[in-house]
Amino acid sequence: MRKAFITPSKYVQGEGELLNLGYFVKAFGDRALLVASTSGYARVRETIEKTADKFKVTFVTTDFCGECSKAEIARLRERAQENGCDCTVGLGGGKAIDTAKCVADGKPLIIVPTNAASDAPTSHLAVVYTDGGVFEEYVFFSKNPDVVLVDTDIIAKSPVRLLVSGMGDALATFFEARSCERSCADVFAGLPCGAGEALCPPAKSTRTAMALARLCYETLLSDGLRAKQACELNVVTPSLENIVEANSLLSGLGFENGGLSAAHSIHDGLTAVPEPHAHYHGEKVAFGTICQLILENAPKEELDTVIRFCLEVGLPVCLEDIGIKELSAEKLSEIAAIACAQGSNIHNMPFPVQPDSVAACILAADKTGRTYKACK
Structure with missing residues (x-):
């Protein structure tokens, strides 16, 4: 009987772990596309700036629109290419995470959930919707995320x-x-x-x-x-x-x-x-x-x-x-x-x-x- 078991390459969980995000980005290069909504980024901006400075990396912000749609995925892929990004970081809830998976499409990917509302962070699949939020399809990738980084301080302050x-x-x-x-x-x-x-x-x-x-x-x-x-x-x-x-x-x-x-x-x-x-x-x-x-x-x-x-x-x-x-x-x-x-x-x-x-x-x-x- 053929059996299979898949996992992310690394799962790290702890208080204040977001400060270490730059360390994990550095494993792939020095520029990362940050898939996060404007409000989601604002919530952790100070910490992102600290980890960027500490590990000498650059985060390219995206003002994620909030919907994991083909149009948004294409826009963010183009932004990553224009800025020479070495990896993708998905920061936020399920749709930001899934969009980051689609943008990365098997290339270096770091997931940073800001709540513990779902089991999406570790998986190798994403749900794609239309621009209007109607379910369109499931997408599967060649591997699970490279890093899942969970900051329990952030989770404790979520709803x-x-x-x-x-x-x-x-x-x-x-x-x-x-x-x-x-x-x-x-x-x-x-x-x-x-x-x-x-x-x-x-x-x-x-x-x-x-x-x-x-x-x-x-x-x-x-x-x-x-x-x-x-x-x-x-x-x-x-x-x-x-x-x-x-x-x-x-x-x-x-x-x-x-x-x-x-x-x-x-x-x-x-x-x-x-x-x-x-x-x-x-x-x-x-x-x-x-x-x-x-x-x-x-x-x-x-x-x-x-x-x-x-x-x-x-x-x-x-x-x-x-x-x-x-x-x-x-x-x-x-x-x-x-x-x-x-x-x-x-x-x-x-x-x-x-x-x-x-x-x-x-x-x-x-x-x-x-x-x-x-x-x-």
Whole structure:
């Protein structure tokens, strides 16, 4: 059996780490394209100037428009070429990070997340949108980022809701990897990119991937609430450090090497209705995880643990929590159909999944979540 495991070349996390950014840039040259929004750059400008001066490097700013679109990617690539940049630095949230990946396109890349809301920093894929923000395609690269640099001081000062949303995304990691392992599904780590892709067979997950996915889940349960409390105080504690690692590194390695399944597919289905659009990715994935557990008839104790964790840290457990107060039969059917579309990750579950089953588990998850909330 062919198996695969991929990672960034280096992951560094700690207080004040942004001051060392110039050191990592220096490994590739002395000029870096800085993909960051005007407001994102302003937030850390003083530190960027200090690290540039200390390590004698130059950051070429970009005034990133906020959308990972083909037009913006082309504009920034041209800026990098005009300024003779030796590497690309993606600083900010998910879209700045993904844009930097696209601009670099396999060339030297440093990722500096300013929140722990997703597992995008470590991965070798990006999501591209139109200029108007409509999903267009997934793009895969020949390798993961060269460096992922996480400054926990910056994370501690980011909005608490972003940290909690990251926990929601990370919550699905173990359960989706487990279902992929049971079904012997292909994983992202085996996806071929670039030359020779037609000749490259897919790959399955490793035991290492499952161990990391399980550690991700265990870390959420042990440190989630205390990390949230630390973020509310804008302070770095061991629990916050552990959750930043779980949200960013463990979840990132877990989803690429362990695989995705029903939780993320149900999230995709929820995009069919407008109400959840105001909610973060991880918030919707958390509800999708509850749906997945009901779909696979997980043990009551496991479902109880997951729902109680969500209530403890403030993640959604029912449709109303993601803005859906009423759901017509037609909309429910549409959500389920999208979740079960051809090529959807839901087909990595270890049994056939049909739209009717998804619709039923969404309704059951909603009722279960509302019941737990009423008893809280």
